[in-house]
Amino acid sequence: MTLHGRLLGFASSSTHPRPLRMIQGNRQPDDRFRPKDQLYRRCKIEEIIDGHLTGVSLRLDDMSTNWSKYSKPWDVIFDYPGYGIARFRVLDLPTDLPTEDPPGATVASHSFRPQHRPCQNNYAHTEIWAFSEGQRKPRVNSNTVKKEFRQLMSDRSLVLYLP
């Protein structure tokens, strides 16, 4: 209920000023993530089944979230009235995908890590980056890795606030 009340209070820049914590100002990126840190993401009702975000509502490449260290959950719906809020934990990000090679192919192991990518009006903005063989992979080519990642994140997601 407290969350609900706060959500109603921070619905839009037309009625409320953007919270100062969201403004980057002179602050630099910070990559000291802790496993229990949370990553928030806004969602539509269409994207929720059985209390989880669906994997098909998630896009792997540079998936966008807000880091709990510098934000409140409801910051992700500032200026997005009608949206809900879901969260992941940093410790939920997989480190060894795919689970098995697809038939007839060998796929290098992929891991996923958060990367703080502040925006001027959203300092907490954080992307989830893919890595393989020590290199960042802006594009993951393996369909198996992409599909497994999206479903794992779905399974580990929690909807905090329904749209």
Add this chain to the structure above:
Amino acid sequence: MTASATTLTYASLDEVVPATSSPRFAGLLPKIETKSSLDSTTNQSADTGFDHHFVKLRSLLKNSSLWPDGAEAPSVEAQQQALVMLGQLHADRFLPTRIVASAEGGVAICFSKDNKYADIEFLNTGEILGVVSNRRDRPIAWEIEPSARDLARASARIRKFLDASPSP
């Protein structure tokens, strides 16, 4: 005639599949009776639960409010593939939970039962991906060929997964 359990009341297939349909799917499109074949005297319909899925599939191409933020519009080809799959599911009397647009661009058919989940995703790239998950163990993902046989296999695989007793 009286409406049978396999008769649908959704709008004509011509409305779902544009006249420009790729011949690639001509042999795969489901043979489903349309509204005109229903009993006009009783106006009896036989909604087997699929009607709104066909309507939703049709609306996904144009209604951007149904797309995840930043997603590209589902392509006609992805929609056609999903339509073929929906026809297969209808033939199998296997009702999906929801049809949605994919964040990766395309259409997905989702299933859930007893905290188990599965989907089949028809991407704009032409690729078809399946996944099943019990929400506890690692999900299992696989690629599906755009053939009637592989789509039927995917339907059977997902049904078997969802109907299986939960593991202790």
